[in-house]
Amino acid sequence: MSPQTQTDSESFVLLRLAERRFAVAAGDIAELVAPSRIFRFPHHTKEIEGVILRRGRIVPVCDVAARLIGKSLLSRRFYLIAQRRYTNGTEWIALPVTGDCELIFAEMIPASEADLPHVSGWLSHDGDVIEVLNLNALTPGPNPTILPAPTEALQQEALS
Amino acid sequence: MRLPAPTKSQPVRTEQIILFRVSGQLFAVSSASVKEVRSVDTLSGAAKEIAQAGLRKVRHIVQRGEHSLYVVNGAMHFGLPPYAPALVFVLRHTRTALLVDGIEKMTTMTRLQALPQAFCNDERDWYRGVTAIDQTVVPVVKPEGFLTPDELFLLDSSLQSNEAAGAAPLGFKGAGLDPTIANDSPSEATLLESLPDVPVNSASDIPVNADPGAAPLGFKGAGLDPTPSTMDPASLPR
Numbered sequence: 001m002s003p004q005t006q007t008d009s010e011s012f013v014l015l016r017l018a019e020r021r022f023a024v025a026a027g028d029i030a031e032l033v034a035p036s037r038i039f040r041f042p043h044h045t046k047e048i049e050g051v052i053l054r055r056g057r058i059v060p061v062c063d064v065a066a067r068l069i070g071k072s073l074l075s076r077r078f079y080l081i082a083q084r085r086y087t088n089g090t091e092w093i094a095l096p097v098t099g100d101c102e103l104i105f106a107e108m109i110p111a112s113e114a115d116l117p118h119v120s121g122w123l124s125h126d127g128d129v130i131e132v133l134n135l136n137a138l139t140p141g142p143n144p145t146i147l148p149a150p151t152e153a154l155q156q157e158a159l160s
Numbered sequence: 161m162r163l164p165a166p167t168k169s170q171p172v173r174t175e176q177i178i179l180f181r182v183s184g185q186l187f188a189v190s191s192a193s194v195k196e197v198r199s200v201d202t203l204s205g206a207a208k209e210i211a212q213a214g215l216r217k218v219r220h221i222v223q224r225g226e227h228s229l230y231v232v233n234g235a236m237h238f239g240l241p242p243y244a245p246a247l248v249f250v251l252r253h254t255r256t257a258l259l260v261d262g263i264e265k266m267t268t269m270t271r272l273q274a275l276p277q278a279f280c281n282d283e284r285d286w287y288r289g290v291t292a293i294d295q296t297v298v299p300v301v302k303p304e305g306f307l308t309p310d311e312l313f314l315l316d317s318s319l320q321s322n323e324a325a326g327a328a329p330l331g332f333k334g335a336g337l338d339p340t341i342a343n344d345s346p347s348e349a350t351l352l353e354s355l356p357d358v359p360v361n362s363a364s365d366i367p368v369n370a371d372p373g374a375a376p377l378g379f380k381g382a383g384l385d386p387t388p389s390t391m392d393p394a395s396l397p398r
Contacts (some may be wrong), residue, residue, distance in 0.1 A: 039297035041185060042238035044281035051276070051290065056288050058297055086277045093278055100324050117265040142280050142308075 009105040012123065012132065015080050016066045016071065016099035022065065023104075023132045024125055030081040030092055032101050047140045052094055061094045062139045066116070068131075073098055084135050086142070093139050108132055171269050171377070177291075179264035179298065180249070181276065183240035186264060186298050188302050189249065189290060193303040196250040203248060207231060215311055221319060222257060229257040251303040258306060267293060272300060291322050345377045 003059045011026035033054060038061055040050035049061045076096035079157060084093040108121040111134075120134035177188040204224060207220040210230075217236035221231045225265045229250065237244050245259035269291040290297055307315070 002167065039301045041187075041297075042240060042286075043279050043283035044239075045279050045283065048278055051295060053292055053295065056292075057274050058292065060276040062278060084278065090279070091276055093276075140278050140280050142277055 009107055011103060011105050012108075013080070014102040014104055014125070014130065015095065015097045016101070017069050018071075018098055020069055021128060021130055023082060023106075023125075023130045024080070024135065025120075025132065028135060032070070032078050033094075035079060035096070037074055045140050052079065054075050054092070054094070057092060059092045059094045061096065063096050064133075064138055065134055067138065068133075075112060082135055084139055085139065091136070143145050146153060174268040174270050175272070177269050177300065178249075178266050179293065180247075181261040181264055182234035182238060182245075182255065183243035183261065184261075185238065185240055186296070187253075188269070188287075188293070188298045188300045189303065191266060191299070193252050194249050195252040197263070198248045198250065200245055201249055203257075204233070210315065215318075216224055218307070218311075218315055221315075222303075227255065228319065229255055230307060230312075231257045231259060233259050234306075235259075237306055251306070252260075254303050255312065256303065256306045269300070277380070317349065333356075 012023040013026050014021050014023050027119055028119050036052050036054070038050040038052055040086040047062050047064075047067075049063055051058045053059075055124050061073035061079065064068045065071060073096050075098065077099055078097050078101070080097050080101060081092050081094050081095040083090045104125055107126055109121050110121045111119045111132075116137075118134050121132040123130050123132055176191040178191050178194060179186060179188050181187070203220075203222060206222050208223070209219060210221050217233045218230045219233070220229060220231040231248065233242075234245065235241065243261055246262050247260050249258040249260060250256075253259060272289040272291050275287050276287045276290075283299075285308065286302060287299045287305070288302045290299050292298075
Protein backbone atom coordinates (compact mmCIF):
# COMPACT_ATOMS: atom_id res chain seq x y z
CA MET A 1 0.00 0.00 0.00
CA SER A 2 1.55 3.27 -1.05
CA PRO A 3 1.66 6.26 1.31
CA GLN A 4 -0.61 8.10 -1.10
CA THR A 5 -3.14 5.28 -0.95
CA GLN A 6 -2.98 5.26 2.85
CA THR A 7 -3.73 8.95 2.90
CA ASP A 8 -6.71 8.51 0.62
CA SER A 9 -8.05 5.44 2.38
CA GLU A 10 -10.33 5.61 5.35
CA SER A 11 -10.96 2.95 7.94
CA PHE A 12 -14.30 1.20 8.11
CA VAL A 13 -15.80 -1.55 10.15
CA LEU A 14 -17.59 -4.18 8.13
CA LEU A 15 -20.61 -5.68 9.82
CA ARG A 16 -22.68 -8.62 8.77
CA LEU A 17 -26.47 -8.84 8.70
CA ALA A 18 -27.45 -12.33 7.57
CA GLU A 19 -25.78 -12.79 4.18
CA ARG A 20 -25.04 -9.14 3.52
CA ARG A 21 -22.24 -6.90 4.66
CA PHE A 22 -22.36 -3.21 5.38
CA ALA A 23 -19.75 -0.71 6.46
CA VAL A 24 -19.63 2.00 9.10
CA ALA A 25 -16.86 4.57 9.44
CA ALA A 26 -14.49 3.18 12.06
CA GLY A 27 -14.44 6.51 13.84
CA ASP A 28 -18.11 6.04 14.66
CA ILE A 29 -17.59 2.68 16.36
CA ALA A 30 -17.13 2.42 20.11
CA GLU A 31 -16.85 -1.34 20.59
CA LEU A 32 -18.14 -4.78 19.71
CA VAL A 33 -19.74 -6.63 22.61
CA ALA A 34 -21.42 -9.94 23.23
CA PRO A 35 -25.21 -9.83 23.45
CA SER A 36 -26.47 -9.02 26.91
CA ARG A 37 -29.86 -8.74 28.49
CA ILE A 38 -32.19 -6.32 26.73
CA PHE A 39 -34.42 -4.31 29.01
CA ARG A 40 -37.74 -3.42 27.46
CA PHE A 41 -40.22 -0.80 28.52
CA PRO A 42 -43.16 0.83 26.76
CA HIS A 43 -42.41 3.31 24.01
CA HIS A 44 -43.55 4.21 20.52
CA THR A 45 -40.26 4.24 18.61
CA LYS A 46 -40.68 1.04 16.68
CA GLU A 47 -37.06 0.78 15.53
CA ILE A 48 -35.84 0.54 19.12
CA GLU A 49 -36.05 -2.89 20.75
CA GLY A 50 -35.01 -1.87 24.22
CA VAL A 51 -31.85 -0.91 26.03
CA ILE A 52 -28.75 -2.63 27.32
CA LEU A 53 -26.49 -1.66 30.17
CA ARG A 54 -22.93 -1.11 29.06
CA ARG A 55 -20.19 0.43 31.20
CA GLY A 56 -22.78 2.11 33.35
CA ARG A 57 -24.52 3.63 30.36
CA ILE A 58 -27.97 2.79 29.14
CA VAL A 59 -27.67 2.13 25.41
CA PRO A 60 -30.65 1.76 23.07
CA VAL A 61 -30.68 -1.28 20.81
CA CYS A 62 -31.73 -0.61 17.24
CA ASP A 63 -32.24 -3.53 14.87
CA VAL A 64 -31.42 -2.01 11.50
CA ALA A 65 -31.78 -5.32 9.66
CA ALA A 66 -35.45 -4.82 8.89
CA ARG A 67 -34.63 -1.67 7.02
CA LEU A 68 -31.44 -2.90 5.36
CA ILE A 69 -32.24 -6.50 4.44
CA GLY A 70 -35.99 -6.52 4.80
CA LYS A 71 -36.26 -8.82 7.81
CA SER A 72 -35.47 -8.66 11.50
CA LEU A 73 -32.64 -10.74 12.86
CA LEU A 74 -33.65 -14.03 14.44
CA SER A 75 -30.26 -14.54 16.01
CA ARG A 76 -27.49 -12.14 16.82
CA ARG A 77 -23.90 -12.67 17.64
CA PHE A 78 -22.71 -9.28 18.78
CA TYR A 79 -23.82 -5.75 19.38
CA LEU A 80 -21.81 -3.22 17.48
CA ILE A 81 -21.89 -0.12 19.62
CA ALA A 82 -21.66 2.96 17.50
CA GLN A 83 -21.84 6.67 18.09
CA ARG A 84 -24.95 8.36 16.79
CA ARG A 85 -24.67 12.10 16.27
CA TYR A 86 -27.44 14.43 17.31
CA THR A 87 -27.62 18.18 17.08
CA ASN A 88 -26.58 18.45 20.72
CA GLY A 89 -23.96 15.74 20.96
CA THR A 90 -23.37 12.06 20.36
CA GLU A 91 -24.85 9.02 22.04
CA TRP A 92 -24.15 5.33 21.82
CA ILE A 93 -26.48 3.04 19.96
CA ALA A 94 -26.20 -0.75 19.81
CA LEU A 95 -26.67 -2.44 16.44
CA PRO A 96 -27.25 -6.20 16.54
CA VAL A 97 -25.09 -8.06 13.99
CA THR A 98 -24.96 -11.70 13.02
CA GLY A 99 -21.27 -12.28 12.52
CA ASP A 100 -17.76 -11.08 13.15
CA CYS A 101 -16.85 -7.55 12.24
CA GLU A 102 -13.76 -6.60 10.33
CA LEU A 103 -11.67 -3.45 10.21
CA ILE A 104 -10.66 -2.51 6.69
CA PHE A 105 -9.09 0.41 4.88
CA ALA A 106 -10.74 1.43 1.67
CA GLU A 107 -11.62 4.41 -0.43
CA MET A 108 -15.21 5.48 -0.21
CA ILE A 109 -17.15 6.69 -3.20
CA PRO A 110 -19.59 9.29 -1.89
CA ALA A 111 -23.28 8.60 -2.28
CA SER A 112 -25.20 10.22 -5.09
CA GLU A 113 -28.57 11.91 -4.89
CA ALA A 114 -30.14 8.72 -6.18
CA ASP A 115 -29.00 6.78 -3.13
CA LEU A 116 -31.15 6.28 -0.08
CA PRO A 117 -30.56 8.68 2.81
CA HIS A 118 -28.99 6.01 4.98
CA VAL A 119 -26.22 5.44 2.40
CA SER A 120 -23.31 7.78 2.90
CA GLY A 121 -21.19 6.11 0.26
CA TRP A 122 -19.93 2.94 -1.33
CA LEU A 123 -16.73 0.98 -1.11
CA SER A 124 -15.30 -1.99 -2.89
CA HIS A 125 -13.88 -4.85 -0.85
CA ASP A 126 -13.12 -8.47 -1.76
CA GLY A 127 -15.08 -8.13 -4.96
CA ASP A 128 -18.16 -6.86 -3.19
CA VAL A 129 -19.64 -3.39 -3.42
CA ILE A 130 -20.61 -2.45 0.11
CA GLU A 131 -22.90 0.30 1.37
CA VAL A 132 -21.36 2.66 3.91
CA LEU A 133 -24.09 3.46 6.40
CA ASN A 134 -25.12 6.87 7.60
CA LEU A 135 -26.26 6.04 11.11
CA ASN A 136 -27.86 9.44 11.56
CA ALA A 137 -30.31 8.62 8.80
CA LEU A 138 -30.60 4.93 9.61
CA THR A 139 -31.42 5.13 13.30
CA PRO A 140 -34.22 7.13 14.89
CA GLY A 141 -33.77 10.49 16.50
CA PRO A 142 -35.46 13.81 16.90
CA ASN A 143 -36.24 15.58 13.67
CA PRO A 144 -33.67 18.37 13.40
CA THR A 145 -35.92 20.59 11.32
CA ILE A 146 -39.42 21.40 12.43
CA LEU A 147 -41.55 22.05 9.40
CA PRO A 148 -44.46 24.41 9.78
CA ALA A 149 -47.85 22.79 10.05
CA PRO A 150 -49.81 22.79 6.78
CA THR A 151 -52.25 25.39 8.06
CA GLU A 152 -49.40 27.66 9.12
CA ALA A 153 -47.76 27.26 5.72
CA LEU A 154 -50.99 28.17 4.00
CA GLN A 155 -51.38 31.22 6.24
CA GLN A 156 -47.82 32.29 5.47
CA GLU A 157 -48.47 31.87 1.76
CA ALA A 158 -51.62 33.93 2.03
CA LEU A 159 -49.76 36.71 3.87
CA SER A 160 -46.88 36.85 1.43
CA MET B 161 6.72 19.98 53.39
CA ARG B 162 2.99 20.36 53.50
CA LEU B 163 0.84 17.75 51.92
CA PRO B 164 -2.14 18.96 49.97
CA ALA B 165 -5.34 18.85 51.93
CA PRO B 166 -7.36 15.80 51.08
CA THR B 167 -10.20 16.70 48.79
CA LYS B 168 -13.59 16.01 50.22
CA SER B 169 -15.65 13.79 48.00
CA GLN B 170 -18.94 15.30 46.97
CA PRO B 171 -21.88 13.61 48.62
CA VAL B 172 -23.78 11.52 46.12
CA ARG B 173 -27.14 13.06 45.27
CA THR B 174 -29.85 10.57 45.68
CA GLU B 175 -33.55 10.61 45.07
CA GLN B 176 -36.07 8.39 46.75
CA ILE B 177 -38.21 6.54 44.26
CA ILE B 178 -41.08 4.12 44.29
CA LEU B 179 -40.77 1.10 42.04
CA PHE B 180 -44.20 0.06 40.91
CA ARG B 181 -45.73 -2.21 38.33
CA VAL B 182 -48.29 -1.55 35.66
CA SER B 183 -49.48 -4.65 33.85
CA GLY B 184 -46.42 -6.40 35.19
CA GLN B 185 -43.99 -3.82 33.78
CA LEU B 186 -41.67 -2.13 36.24
CA PHE B 187 -41.57 1.68 36.47
CA ALA B 188 -40.22 4.20 38.92
CA VAL B 189 -41.59 7.47 40.14
CA SER B 190 -40.04 9.99 42.47
CA SER B 191 -41.67 9.49 45.84
CA ALA B 192 -41.81 13.27 46.20
CA SER B 193 -44.19 13.29 43.23
CA VAL B 194 -46.65 10.96 44.91
CA LYS B 195 -49.00 12.72 47.25
CA GLU B 196 -50.99 9.70 48.30
CA VAL B 197 -51.19 6.01 47.67
CA ARG B 198 -54.67 4.61 48.00
CA SER B 199 -56.31 1.30 47.53
CA VAL B 200 -58.59 1.38 44.51
CA ASP B 201 -61.37 0.15 46.79
CA THR B 202 -61.27 3.36 48.77
CA LEU B 203 -62.21 5.34 45.68
CA SER B 204 -65.49 3.51 45.32
CA GLY B 205 -68.39 5.85 45.34
CA ALA B 206 -66.21 8.89 45.04
CA ALA B 207 -65.47 8.22 41.40
CA LYS B 208 -67.73 9.43 38.66
CA GLU B 209 -67.70 8.02 35.22
CA ILE B 210 -66.92 10.38 32.41
CA ALA B 211 -67.63 9.69 28.81
CA GLN B 212 -64.71 10.78 26.69
CA ALA B 213 -64.63 8.63 23.61
CA GLY B 214 -61.28 9.97 22.46
CA LEU B 215 -59.46 9.12 25.65
CA ARG B 216 -59.92 5.52 26.69
CA LYS B 217 -57.34 5.65 29.44
CA VAL B 218 -59.49 7.97 31.55
CA ARG B 219 -62.89 6.67 32.50
CA HIS B 220 -63.39 8.12 35.94
CA ILE B 221 -62.95 11.31 37.85
CA VAL B 222 -62.62 11.91 41.56
CA GLN B 223 -63.76 15.22 42.99
CA ARG B 224 -61.51 16.52 45.75
CA GLY B 225 -62.77 19.81 47.06
CA GLU B 226 -62.55 22.31 44.26
CA HIS B 227 -60.28 20.10 42.25
CA SER B 228 -61.05 17.10 40.14
CA LEU B 229 -58.59 14.28 39.60
CA TYR B 230 -58.67 12.24 36.45
CA VAL B 231 -58.10 8.55 37.04
CA VAL B 232 -55.65 7.36 34.41
CA ASN B 233 -55.40 3.67 33.65
CA GLY B 234 -51.64 3.13 33.58
CA ALA B 235 -51.84 0.03 31.40
CA MET B 236 -53.79 1.87 28.73
CA HIS B 237 -51.56 4.91 28.93
CA PHE B 238 -48.48 2.81 28.20
CA GLY B 239 -50.25 0.54 25.71
CA LEU B 240 -49.82 -2.51 27.93
CA PRO B 241 -52.30 -5.38 28.25
CA PRO B 242 -55.18 -4.67 30.64
CA TYR B 243 -54.41 -5.77 34.16
CA ALA B 244 -56.07 -5.50 37.53
CA PRO B 245 -54.95 -2.30 39.23
CA ALA B 246 -54.96 -2.45 43.00
CA LEU B 247 -53.57 0.94 43.91
CA VAL B 248 -53.99 4.54 42.92
CA PHE B 249 -51.18 7.07 43.07
CA VAL B 250 -52.38 10.61 43.52
CA LEU B 251 -49.66 12.55 41.77
CA ARG B 252 -48.55 15.85 43.23
CA HIS B 253 -48.91 19.05 41.18
CA THR B 254 -51.02 17.24 38.60
CA ARG B 255 -54.65 16.36 38.15
CA THR B 256 -53.77 12.71 37.72
CA ALA B 257 -54.62 9.72 39.84
CA LEU B 258 -52.75 6.78 38.36
CA LEU B 259 -54.03 3.21 38.50
CA VAL B 260 -51.18 0.76 39.08
CA ASP B 261 -50.89 -2.93 39.89
CA GLY B 262 -48.91 -2.43 43.05
CA ILE B 263 -45.70 -1.26 44.63
CA GLU B 264 -42.56 -3.32 44.23
CA LYS B 265 -40.48 -1.43 46.73
CA MET B 266 -39.10 1.95 47.70
CA THR B 267 -35.49 2.62 47.01
CA THR B 268 -33.09 5.39 46.05
CA MET B 269 -31.53 6.19 42.73
CA THR B 270 -28.16 7.84 42.46
CA ARG B 271 -28.19 8.49 38.75
CA LEU B 272 -30.91 9.39 36.32
CA GLN B 273 -29.85 9.09 32.71
CA ALA B 274 -31.75 11.14 30.19
CA LEU B 275 -33.85 9.06 27.87
CA PRO B 276 -31.60 8.25 24.89
CA GLN B 277 -32.45 10.51 21.98
CA ALA B 278 -33.11 7.47 19.82
CA PHE B 279 -36.43 7.36 21.64
CA CYS B 280 -38.18 10.10 19.76
CA ASN B 281 -41.93 9.67 20.16
CA ASP B 282 -44.52 9.96 22.92
CA GLU B 283 -42.18 8.30 25.39
CA ARG B 284 -40.22 11.54 25.65
CA ASP B 285 -43.26 13.00 27.39
CA TRP B 286 -43.78 9.90 29.51
CA TYR B 287 -40.36 9.55 31.09
CA ARG B 288 -37.96 11.82 32.95
CA GLY B 289 -35.25 9.34 32.08
CA VAL B 290 -34.02 5.88 32.92
CA THR B 291 -32.12 4.55 35.87
CA ALA B 292 -30.38 1.32 36.74
CA ILE B 293 -31.53 -0.37 39.93
CA ASP B 294 -29.95 -3.68 40.88
CA GLN B 295 -28.66 -4.17 37.33
CA THR B 296 -32.13 -3.61 35.94
CA VAL B 297 -33.04 -0.64 33.79
CA VAL B 298 -36.19 1.12 34.95
CA PRO B 299 -37.90 4.06 33.27
CA VAL B 300 -38.66 6.92 35.63
CA VAL B 301 -42.04 8.36 34.81
CA LYS B 302 -42.85 12.03 34.47
CA PRO B 303 -45.95 12.73 36.60
CA GLU B 304 -47.20 15.47 34.29
CA GLY B 305 -46.78 13.17 31.30
CA PHE B 306 -49.89 11.10 31.92
CA LEU B 307 -52.21 13.81 30.66
CA THR B 308 -51.16 16.33 28.07
CA PRO B 309 -52.68 19.83 28.07
CA ASP B 310 -54.77 18.79 25.06
CA GLU B 311 -56.03 15.72 26.87
CA LEU B 312 -56.87 17.79 29.93
CA PHE B 313 -58.79 20.18 27.73
CA LEU B 314 -60.74 17.28 26.23
CA LEU B 315 -61.47 15.88 29.66
CA ASP B 316 -62.52 19.22 31.08
CA SER B 317 -64.88 19.70 28.15
CA SER B 318 -66.28 16.23 28.67
CA LEU B 319 -66.69 16.88 32.37
CA GLN B 320 -68.65 20.03 31.70
CA SER B 321 -70.91 18.09 29.34
CA ASN B 322 -71.38 15.40 31.97
CA GLU B 323 -72.23 17.95 34.64
CA ALA B 324 -74.74 19.55 32.35
CA ALA B 325 -76.31 16.14 31.84
CA GLY B 326 -76.36 15.56 35.61
CA ALA B 327 -74.34 12.36 35.74
CA ALA B 328 -74.58 10.36 38.96
CA PRO B 329 -71.49 9.15 40.85
CA LEU B 330 -70.34 5.70 39.95
CA GLY B 331 -68.02 3.38 41.80
CA PHE B 332 -65.14 1.21 40.80
CA LYS B 333 -65.95 -2.43 40.69
CA GLY B 334 -63.50 -4.91 42.13
CA ALA B 335 -60.70 -2.41 42.36
CA GLY B 336 -60.57 -2.10 38.62
CA LEU B 337 -60.16 -5.84 38.24
CA ASP B 338 -63.11 -6.03 35.98
CA PRO B 339 -63.13 -4.78 32.42
CA THR B 340 -65.13 -1.70 33.35
CA ILE B 341 -62.00 0.40 33.21
CA ALA B 342 -60.21 -1.41 30.44
CA ASN B 343 -63.22 -2.21 28.34
CA ASP B 344 -64.17 0.36 25.82
CA SER B 345 -67.89 0.13 26.36
CA PRO B 346 -68.81 -1.05 29.83
CA SER B 347 -72.43 -1.31 30.75
CA GLU B 348 -73.67 1.07 33.35
CA ALA B 349 -75.10 -1.83 35.30
CA THR B 350 -71.63 -3.31 35.66
CA LEU B 351 -70.21 -0.04 36.84
CA LEU B 352 -72.95 0.44 39.38
CA GLU B 353 -72.19 -2.95 40.86
CA SER B 354 -69.53 -1.38 43.01
CA LEU B 355 -68.00 -1.85 46.38
CA PRO B 356 -69.38 0.03 49.39
CA ASP B 357 -68.79 3.74 49.17
CA VAL B 358 -65.90 5.17 51.11
CA PRO B 359 -65.67 8.92 51.22
CA VAL B 360 -62.42 10.21 49.82
CA ASN B 361 -61.97 12.76 52.54
CA SER B 362 -62.38 10.37 55.43
CA ALA B 363 -60.49 10.82 58.69
CA SER B 364 -57.70 8.53 57.52
CA ASP B 365 -57.02 10.65 54.46
CA ILE B 366 -54.16 12.67 55.87
CA PRO B 367 -51.43 13.22 53.36
CA VAL B 368 -48.15 12.41 55.06
CA ASN B 369 -46.25 14.57 52.64
CA ALA B 370 -48.17 17.80 52.81
CA ASP B 371 -45.39 19.94 51.48
CA PRO B 372 -43.21 19.00 48.52
CA GLY B 373 -40.00 18.85 50.47
CA ALA B 374 -41.34 16.66 53.22
CA ALA B 375 -41.10 12.92 53.44
CA PRO B 376 -43.50 11.77 50.81
CA LEU B 377 -46.47 9.52 50.68
CA GLY B 378 -49.58 8.81 52.54
CA PHE B 379 -50.76 5.24 52.19
CA LYS B 380 -54.43 4.75 52.68
CA GLY B 381 -56.16 1.47 52.63
CA ALA B 382 -53.42 0.04 50.51
CA GLY B 383 -52.78 -2.74 52.94
CA LEU B 384 -49.20 -1.63 53.26
CA ASP B 385 -49.44 0.34 56.39
CA PRO B 386 -49.76 -1.25 59.80
CA THR B 387 -51.22 1.95 61.21
CA PRO B 388 -54.29 3.54 59.76
CA SER B 389 -53.10 7.09 59.22
CA THR B 390 -49.34 7.18 59.23
CA MET B 391 -46.79 5.26 57.31
CA ASP B 392 -43.13 4.57 57.73
CA PRO B 393 -41.45 4.26 54.35
CA ALA B 394 -38.83 2.06 55.94
CA SER B 395 -41.49 -0.54 56.51
CA LEU B 396 -41.80 -1.06 52.79
CA PRO B 397 -39.79 -3.83 51.18
CA ARG B 398 -36.44 -2.65 49.96
